[in-house]
Amino acid sequence: MIVVDKQTLQGTARDASGPGWTSLRLLVKSDGMGFSMTETHVLPGAVLDLEYKHHIEACFCIGGEGVVTEYATGAEHRITAGVLYAPDANDAHQVRVVGDVPLHLICVFSPALQGDEVHGPDGGYAADGSG
Numbered sequence: 001m002i003v004v005d006k007q008t009l010q011g012t013a014r015d016a017s018g019p020g021w022t023s024l025r026l027l028v029k030s031d032g033m034g035f036s037m038t039e040t041h042v043l044p045g046a047v048l049d050l051e052y053k054h055h056i057e058a059c060f061c062i063g064g065e066g067v068v069t070e071y072a073t074g075a076e077h078r079i080t081a082g083v084l085y086a087p088d089a090n091d092a093h094q095v096r097v098v099g100d101v102p103l104h105l106i107c108v109f110s111p112a113l114q115g116d117e118v119h120g121p122d123g124g125y126a127a128d129g130s131g
Contacts, residue, residue, distance in 0.1 A: 002031055006039065013116040020046025023107075028115035036112040042066060042095055042103040051092035055109045058086035063104035069094040079103065 004026055009015055014025040020043050027037040040059070042048060059079075066079040071092040077085060079095075087093050097103050 016116055020048055025113060025115040029112035035108050035110045038107045040105045040107050042097050044097050044100045044102060046097050048095045053090050057107055057109050058084060059105045059107045060084045061105055064101045065098040066103040067096045067098060
């Protein structure tokens with residue numbers, strides 16, 4: 001059984017961040033679950049262009065408000081507490097925060113993240129888990 005107190009992860013390699021976001025990696029590849037789980041905050045004013053070419057993701061919003069835009073279709077989706085979004089087949093998308101409160105997400109990635117990744121220039125993570 002894995003029991004994690006997020007306070008023990010803060011300030012470690014599993015406490016990742018980049019321009020406009022922070023992500024506490026609650027479960028990672030070394031935990032052996034086959035997926036990872038993060039607590040992610042997209043910061044006010046942030047606009048993230050993302051495309052996970054080597055991962056699939058699902059994000060459940062527990063606070064804040066944002067808009068996810070699908071690049072392929074231009075479709076926009078309002079994200080608020082209680083809403084899940086999961087890009088299809090590694091879809092390129094944009095996440096934009098609305099208002100002055102961070103978008104607070106619980107995210108699951110498969111395959112699992114190493115834990116210290118940051119987004120590369122293409123908005124995704126490398127296949128081997130490096131940044």
